[in-house]
Amino acid sequence: MSTMKTSIPMTMKALVTQENKTASLRDIPVPSIDDDELLIQNVAVAQNPTDWQYIDRVTNVDTIVGCDFSGYVVKIGKDVTSISVGDKVAGFTQGGNYTDRGAYAEYSKASADLVWKIPDGTVTWEDAATMGCAFWTAIQGLFHPMRLGLVEIPHKVEREQWIFVYGGSSSVGMFAIQLAHLAGYQVVTTTSPKNFDLCKSLGADAIFDYKDPEVSSKIKAVTKDTLHHVFDTICTLQTQTLAMKTFAPGPGKLIVIQPPQPDAQILREDVQIDHVLIYTALGRDFVLFGKFYPAAPEDRVHMVQFLKKVPALVEKGLVKPNPVKLWEGGLASINDGLRYMKEGKNSGEKIVYRI
Template identity: 65%
Template structure:
């Protein structure tokens, strides 16, 4: 390890009482194909508090989304280089030496993307982790919705539905589907209609409207056959199924598919997607064991190569940032705020190193 890198670091670590606290732990050693990043900004996701409260892998580093500067590279790594501004996603709450909510994070070099100069701040780049990757996997992976992947564009008029357009996954999914040339219909609260339209949605409907499914079918002329449910509760899956036109369809969910939704239409396939598979590691998620998926990792590694170009062209906008004070020590407060459901249309971000 470089003499400039300390032996220990501060990190938010899962405790046996289903809480997390900041502790001093060793700075992780990297493998030959990995990089070590000095984190600058960290972003929150619901999965962060769920790992702490529900799964509780004691002694593991919490957090998934990060942005920072490369501090060290493995001997097989040709890119990125030490000093580069990079951002990425890791599986927090699972490993004792790998998690975002720390002063240093390690990750495979092919699973980071280099943030182009004079484009995004660290706080903005940190928002493009778990939710951004989930949207990309759900929309473009050949075994999920298999949409045309940017920079290519679909060659005909085709609608895609994004349920939950003002959530973090939904906001990225709207943008990605739009730049791929699809017409996008989404749901949101009326206060977020303009936000969804600014991201590329062609039609937005109130998810609480009892006639929302019928209105979506009318707007899409019953031609809708593919959808991403970026909320994935029982009610959202039911509405999404009812919004599709006649004939075979497919819905990808970010939480497990609901049996009742599947019963509504036998010709509609409902499949869940779990972004952790893109990291190419075997892991346990609750009682379920997931094997290594080289296919999912390869797809994400190739997609990440395209991200800098999309950012430079301003085709992708980060989530709106809600900066939370306190650095690592403030994360528990931000997670509690999220648990209470007080945020909408924005991403809670923490500064490990103050940039402004």
């Protein structure tokens, strides 16, 4: 069991982006915090595709990699009243974008209202670390009024309504199935046959092999051609095209976690495609691939209010963390784990490291 350190050092180990599209472990200063922030001693950190993509494709040199963390609060800003030193928390940050803010380090920092407290005796550090980037993306994609705008838990939809989650065994997909199910929706999903049981255990009502050439017509049949909400967690031209073919007549909405594909959009002009980019929930300006994204206060407010619900969801066992694949070796082994994911070997599990 990890213990909280009694003193905060001046420097820490962190995985930092290099000019040659790699990341290396370096000693850098422990970050200072603002009045509304926390300093967290990381115990476990989880891996997402965005981590290797930020190193390989974005390459903001000298920035700390990693988004998902869980750990002990070791310092609080003077305006923080909701959280105390010693509390166990988990959260999400925009790795690969800041020199003093990222998860793949011995310490990370976060706004006090953008973490959730881990209830004692519930989930492990590793479990809690899985509930960051992907969990937040599922929350925003499903419930934000400007995304799918589904009925938000603890409320439930009053009549039978279907939602299609493409990629049910992806990290985002696993959380989306659970959250939509909790809100009373009927969930149809696609995955490979080896993950059928996993998706069923999370609350999926109908599951199909994504490689089945008849999959779109089967989804139309099981939903009785009533589908108006689709969440694509894979987001290629192929997946968005298939998603478009499952919609019922009339207006619909497709939420994607990668940029929308124009060739998919032309199939159904009455279906709106909207891109979820979860960094907007952090409430900060940022630049990605040369595009400026201004701070989105409404996205931050929505996430803050939802995160207040998470401890109770965890305590009651209503939301299960992603299945954990613990990767031995801590910070020094993260490059190996990123390579494994980049090669497409990761499925139905969340790679997590102990710090």
